[in-house]
Amino acid sequence: MxxxxxxxxxxxxxxxxxxxxxxxxxxxxxxxxxxxxxxxxxxxxxxxxxxxxxxxxxxxxxxxxxxxxxxxxxxxxxxxxxxxxxxxxxxxxxxxxxxxxxxxxxxxxxxxxxxxxxxxxxxxxxxxxxxxxxxxxxxxxxxxxxxxxxxxxxxxxxxxxxxxxxxxxxxxxxxxxxxxxxxxxxxxxxxxxxxxxxxxxxxxxxxxxxxxxxxxxxxxxxxxxxxxxxxxxxxxxxxxxxxxxxxxxxxxxxxxxxxxxxxxxxxxxxxxxxxxxxxxxxxxxxxxxxxxxxxxxxxxxxxxxxxxxxxxxxxxxxxxxxxxxxxxxxxxxxxxxxxxxxxxxxxxxxxxxxxxxxxxxxxxxxxxxxxxxxxxxxxxxxxxxxxxxxxxxxxxxxxxxxxxxxxxxxxxxxxxxxxxYKPRKRLAPYKRRTMQNTRLDSELRVLVCIHTPRNVPTMVNLLEATHPHKRSPICAYVLHLVELTGRASAMLIVHANRQSGGPALNKTQAQTDHIITAFQNFEEYI
Structure with missing residues (x-):
């Protein structure tokens, strides 16, 4: 039985x-x-x-x-x-x-x-x-x-x-x-x-x-x-x-x-x-x-x-x-x-x-x-x-x-x-570069990592606290971190800009659109 x-x-x-x-x-x-x-x-x-x-x-x-x-x-x-x-x-x-x-x-x-x-x-x-x-x-x-x-x-x-x-x-x-x-x-x-x-x-x-x-x-x-x-x-x-x-x-x-x-x-x-x-x-x-x-x-x-x-x-x-x-x-x-x-x-x-x-x-x-x-x-x-x-x-x-x-x-x-094998040493060409050693009028490059749209307000406030202006600008590289489920590994990922107003194919792409829009609005604001 x-x-x-x-x-x-x-x-x-x-x-x-x-x-x-x-x-x-x-x-x-x-x-x-x-x-x-x-x-x-x-x-x-x-x-x-x-x-x-x-x-x-x-x-x-x-x-x-x-x-x-x-x-x-x-x-x-x-x-x-x-x-x-x-x-x-x-x-x-x-x-x-x-x-x-x-x-x-x-x-x-x-x-x-x-x-x-x-x-x-x-x-x-x-x-x-x-x-x-x-x-x-x-x-x-x-x-x-x-x-x-x-x-x-x-x-x-x-x-x-x-x-x-x-x-x-x-x-x-x-x-x-x-x-x-x-x-x-x-x-x-x-x-x-x-x-x-x-x-x-x-x-x-x-x-x-x-x-x-x-x-x-x-x-x-x-x-x-x-x-x-x-x-x-x-x-x-x-x-x-x-x-x-x-x-x-x-x-x-x-x-x-x-x-x-x-x-x-x-x-x-x-x-x-x-x-x-x-x-x-x-x-x-x-x-x-x-x-x-x-x-x-x-x-x-x-x-x-x-x-x-x-x-x-x-x-x-x-x-x-x-x-x-x-x-x-x-x-x-x-x-x-x-x-x-x-x-x-x-x-x-x-x-x-x-x-x-x-x-x-x-x-x-x-x-x-x-x-x-x-x-x-x-x-x-x-x-x-x-x-x-x-x-x-x-x-x-x-x-x-x-x-x-x-x-x-x-x-x-x-x-x-x-x-x-220590590849990180080869991938760190700027390891001795610090903010103290940069010129006052040089561009400050910042990498912003976003997991979900909930992280956007915090990151925007943090960037705003740097008080960027024309004489000392910042350049923010926004990275949306997404767990890949469609393939075992990612060999190369190319993000192509879609036409504005086009429908999102899935939830992840919709989140990416919201994140991009938020940072574009912030760019116009500053």
């Missing part, structure tokens, strides 16, 4: 799927938030806290207690958890695709493409070479899907995690940050292609033609999304009058398309998240994407996505990492993979005459891992060998080893980059 008759009827709520799932979800969210709070001073990305929350509840820590494991995470509840986690994963990857700006790939020059490909090749080769160190039977060692899963994880870069890390490190608007974002985006797209290929090679249970048909059918799906879905969504957007919000029916159509896309790619032989990701990519940039993200992001990323990390933690058992060979693998794979990324990246940065320090930092940033790598490992663990159906392509030991390796590789990046 799903629901209990109540405690007073003598029922144990943990014997019923709904109350048990609610308790599991609450426990997972609390564990995740605990590590987010603990790791915040260390500038660690949120994905680290979510993985550690899953490890805490899994067999590595609390799950070692059989009473806890059988009561809170019994085997019968795994199906419900896995279904909800995958639903959250589907919609989260849809949001990731929605936030990505694929025009960056179109505009990507020779430098970006060369650095991205070179940064993938060396760690990819390292993954192929290190696969021989894993203690599995000889037959699986020759399996191409097995090797491809490991090599893909080591060569991948997590674009969403890197974008947020660059914000924390205050590198998002530097030349290095922009290059890192565009490079990681190209890398991320290549990772999805490799994942689709790995799944195809793992499922060839009938003939070699099966893999080819999986790849071709998914290419056809991507083409269909570009040729049919994107124009259809564009038509839907154009039907909405300028400045009007999207209707509930329009939003539901787009969200239903996520499930249809996920179903199609699952039927075609790849993972369902691939369809959701591609569907998000083809939706045009604009107010529709911002509206969907505003409605979904907090619920999906804050409530449903931690369930996926909890499942990763339940499948990870650190106690399996025992023996000299297992620890040797960890101590070899982490440095070699990191060095492979750095060397491959630096080779191209030298060609394009980028400073050595920037090349090293860029290589370090390219080692950022995240959700996509967890998906690759999870798919590899769930995938069955075509010649031995009862066994997974990735065993429990290698799965646990790779989870710990990706966790460590991501955790060390932020502290190292903060230590060796």
């Amino acid at each position: 799903t629901t209990t008759n109540g405690l007073w009827q003598g029922d144990n709520p943990f014997d019923y799927s709904l109350p048990l799932f609610i308790f599991q979800l609450t426990l997972v969210v609390f564990a995740t938030r605990f590590f987010v709070f603990i790791l915040k001073p260390f500038r660690q990305p949120r994905v680290i806290a979510e993985i550690m929350g899953g490890l805490l509840l899994g067999p590595s820590v609390f799950g070692r207690n059989e009473r806890f494991a059988n009561a809170i995470f019994p085997l019968k509840s795994v199906m419900v958890m896995e279904t909800m986690a995958n639903m959250g994963l589907i919609y989260f990857l849809f949001l990731v695709g929605l936030e990505m700006d694929i025009s960056i790939i179109k505009r990507a020059g020779k430098k970006t493409l060369s650095i991205a490909i070179a940064g993938m090749i060396l760690p990819f080769l390292v993954g192929i070479g290190l696969s021989s160190l894993i203690l599995v039977d000889d037959k699986s060692m020759s399996h191409p899907g097995y090797v491809l899963y490991l090599a893909t994880v080591l060569s991948a870069t997590a674009f969403p995690v890197l974008a947020r890390m660059l914000v924390v490190l205050k590198l998002i608007n530097t030349d290095l940050g922009k290059l890192a974002l565009s490079t990681s985006l190209v890398n991320d797209v290549c990772t999805w292609m490799l994942l689709a290929l790995a799944i195809a090679l793992s499922e060839q249970n009938t003939s070699n033609w099966a893999s080819i048909w999986v790849v071709l059918s998914n290419l056809a799906f991507v083409s269909f999304c570009l040729i049919v879905v994107r124009p259809a969504v564009t038509w839907l957007i154009k039907r909405t009058p300028e400045g009007k919000p999207f209707t509930e029916f329009q939003i539901c159509i787009v969200l239903t398309g996520v499930m249809i896309s996920a179903f199609i790619t699952d039927v075609l032989g790849t993972h369902s998240v691939f369809g959701a990701f591609v569907y998000g990519l083809v939706i045009p940039n604009g107010p529709l994407g911002a509206a969907i993200i505003e409605k979904l992001e907090d619920f999906v990323s804050g409530l449903l996505l931690p369930l996926f990390y909890a499942l990763i933690g339940l499948k990870t058992d650190i106690s399996l990492i025992s023996g000299a060979s297992s620890w040797a693998f960890l101590f070899v794979v982490i440095p070699l993979s990191c060095v492979g990324k750095i060397v491959g990246t630096m080779l191209m940065t030298l060609v394009f005459q980028i400073p050595n320090r920037d090349g090293v930092v860029l290589g370090l940033l390219m080692n950022t891992k995240g959700l996509v790598e967890m998906i690759v490992l999870n798919v590899g663990r769930e995938q069955k060998r075509y010649y031995e159906y009862e066994k997974s392509v990735l065993g429990n030991q290698i799965f646990s080893l790779m989870i710990i390796a990706t966790l460590v590789m991501t955790a060390i990046i932020s502290p190292i980059v903060s230590l060796i």
